[in-house]
Amino acid sequence: MVGLPARGKSYISKKLARYLYWLQFETRVFNAGQTRRRALAPQKGVYPSSDVSLSHPASFFDPDDMDAVKRRENIALQTLEDLLVWLNDESSSVGILDATNSTVQRRLAVLDKIRKTAHPCTELLFLESCCYDWSLLERNIRLKLSGPDYSQQNEESALNDFRKRIVLYEKNYVSMNESAEEEETPYLQLHDVGRRVIANRINGFLSAQATEYLLNFRLHQRQIWITRNGESIDDADGKIGRSSSLSLRGTKFAHALSVFIKQQQQIWEEVKTYNKSRVKAGENKEILTSQEDITRSNFQVWTSIMVQAVETSKFFPEDEYLIRKFRTLNDLHAGQMEGLTFSEILDSHEDQMNLRRQDPVHYRWPGTGGESYADVIHRLRPIIMELERLDDHVLLITHRAVARVLLAYFKELDWDRIADVEVPPGRVFCVEPVSAAELSDEIS
Incomplete structure (x- = not known):
């Protein structure tokens, strides 16, 4: 990563x-x-006093303080060393x-260490994040105050210290596209x-996967709802895999689902309108947001082409x-087991059920079109891309295996x-993708 x-x-x-881990590439983040902060933590067995801080003041990031510069370089390279040791594992x-x-x-030092230490076939990609949206930057700064560096400080002193830190970093900051020495270096630069997005010298399979994903980033606040189809006639009979019309219970669920989503839309709009009024009144700086976040979002309903899913959307x-x-x-396509119950499969194909229990993710149903959960993951990759790209609210009416993978x-x-x-x-899951200032999506 690169950026202020x-x-x-x-x-x-x-x-x-x-995303990469979901695609079944073992992935880990190493945070400098x-x-x-670990370097400041008390040694094991030593009880820390209440005034011990696990953060550095802004002065530690002064580029004119050569001792601090050296310490920061050592921290960054130690983090990189930890990464390279982990990356050498076959998995x-x-x-x-x-x-x-x-x-x-710093970037040349990172590049040099990777070339000397990592496997010759290792792909390298620098990813720079630039922010020109004032409201987004202000929100990021304020949310940093609740992070580990400032958890023991009052808001005013923490805010002043963090702003000083940014100013000190800006003194020596050089963007990737401003450096003649890095013209041949693969990098991706994201603005806001x-x-x-600016891409430079992108090569390699994983770099291409990462680039495609990052091209679909959006920060628009929205809701993603995920549910199974209403009960079908086959569902009621315990049969798997086939298209089947809704039962009476399934039709009742389909109607209730449309009413529920309409209610949730109204609640969302009321909350957004309230937050907008608070921002205008200056009551809450923590909910500062860009203009597109406070305008009305459209609502899409996505279904599979299977009858039970299509019928669930009819209201x-x-x-x-x-x-x-x-x-x-x-x-998930059940191959030659389509239309059977699990009891029937167990009676006639006990060997297949045993294989499925041993590796439920990679087990593939036998017969034409049979799939595994791993197959479904790769099938859903374009859906994930579209969900990340979309500004609208969306309800996905799908099936149990697909909902699990999502x-x-x-x-x-x-x-x-x-x-x-x-x-x-009958359960509807709601995902609310969060802003760039936060770290995980909310699921209810």
């Missing part, structure tokens, strides 16, 4: 790591700030160095977390909702937990 403080580097690192795929790396000298008026159908949202992405679940995600019938 409060530019959303940790947010971008976390989002990118989540955590390394710096590791992507390491992200979350640090400012704001000078050409995706409003504008949403097409003049109020954009209804879209995606084959990629279809249920929730695994938003909840950052380990691969081996995907098949165990609870998605009960």
Whole structure:
């Protein structure tokens, strides 16, 4: 990572790591700030006094203080060393160095260490975050005050100290596209977390995956709702995999779902209107937001092309909702087991059920079109891209396996937990992607 403080580097690192891990690339973020704070922590067994601070004052980041410069360089390179040691493990795929790396000298030192230490085939990509949106930057700065560097300070002194830190970093900051020495270095530069993107010398499969994902970043506040189709006739009979019309219970759920979503829309608009009035009145600086965050969002309803999902959407008026159908949202294909109950499968294909229990994520149903959860992950990649890109609210009416995979992405679940995600019938999950100042999406 590259960028001044409060530019959303940790947010971008976390989002990118989540996506690559969901794609089944072992990914980890290494944060230089955590390394710096660990260096201040009391030794094991020593009880810290109440006045011990686990942060450095702004003066520690003065580029004219050569002793502090050397210490910061050592911290950054130690964090990089930890990353490279981890990356040398055969199971590791992507390491992200979350640090400012704001000078050409620092970046060249990072590049030199990687070339000397890492495997010759290791891909390298610098990712720079620039922020020109004043309201976004101000929100980032204020939310930094609740972080570990300032948890023991009052708001005014913390804010003054952090602003001084930014000014000190700005003295020697050189952007990637301003450095003639780095013209051949692969980098991606994000302005306002995706409003504008500059790509330079992007090569390699994983770099391309990361670039494609980052091109779809949006900060617009919205809600993503995820639910299963209403009960179908096959569901009621315990049969898996086929298109099937809704039962009476399923039709009742479909109607209730449309009423519920309408109510949630109204609540959302009321909250946004209230927040907008508070911002105008200057009552709450922590909810400062850009103009697009306080305008009305449209609402889309996405379904699979399976009958039970399409019928679940039938009570949403097409003049109020954009209804879209995606084959990629279809249920996990059960191959030759389509239309059978699990009891029937156990009776006639006990060997397959045993294989499924041993590796539920990678087990693929036998027969034409049979899929595994891993197949569904890669099938849903364009859906994730579109969800990240979209400014509108969206309701996804899909199926249990697909809902599990989507929730695994938003909840950052380990691969081996995907098949165990609870998605009960009649439950609607809400995801609220957060701003660049925060670190994890909210799921209710």
